Amino acid sequence: MRRARVAIFLSAIIPILAAARSAQDGVYTKDQAIRGQTVYREECAKCHSENLTGGDGSPELTGPEFLSRWNGKTVGALFEFMRKTMPTDDPGHLSMRQYSDLAAFILKANDFPAGEKELDRELAAMNEIRIEAKK
Numbered sequence: 552m553r554r555a556r557v558a559i560f561l562s563a564i565i566p567i568l569a570a571a572r573s574a575q576d577g578v579y580t581k582d583q584a585i586r587g588q589t590v591y592r593e594e595c596a597k598c599h600s601e602n603l604t605g606g607d608g609s610p611e612l613t614g615p616e617f618l619s620r621w622n623g624k625t626v627g628a629l630f631e632f633m634r635k636t637m638p639t640d641d642p643g644h645l646s647m648r649q650y651s652d653l654a655a656f657i658l659k660a661n662d663f664p665a666g667e668k669e670l671d672r673e674l675a676a677m678n679e680i681r682i683e684a685k686k
């Protein structure tokens with residue numbers, strides 16, 4: 552019983568400790584988000600709409616509702632979700648770079664600031680970046 556509780560505690564705390572950086576720290580570049588937007592228009596806008604507000608059974612990818620679903624999770628989790636399931640009609644057919652650019656574009660659309668360095672394409676690095684909505 553006690554051991555189970557410790558395990559539960561650790562599984563809750565380890566991702567928090569591991570996610571050392573915040574998406575508020577400028578974790579993608581402006582150019583990368585622009586590349587992401589190009590991919591978005593071709594691959595995603597038909598369901599999630601041009602301005603990311605969603606529609607017809609596809610959720611919005613911007614705004615408080617979206618952020619409340621992803622707040623506290625990592626950019627890596629968002630990346631993996633997209634890579635495994637999006638677009639729903641042909642999941643995973645884009646390159647790692649394209650999924651990473653899409654993550655940058657979605658961060659930009661949610662007012663996370665751009666920075667000097669592109670978002671990494673390595674999942675381990677992306678797993679260290681926590682999505683934190685502004686308070």
Ligand code: HEC
Pocket residue numbers: 591594595596597598599608609610611612617620633637638639640653
């Ligand atoms: C054919 C329609 C369709 C296309 C095309 C599509 N999506 Fe989706 N998307 C959905 C649906 C439906 C969901 C909800 C499914 C779920 O939550 O499991 C979703 C969920 C998502 C989510 C999670 C939203 C949330 O708030 O939890 C993200 C992020 C996302 N899509 C990104 C993308 C990206 C990026 C692309 C382009 C590569 C894309 N989608 C293309 C239909 C689509």
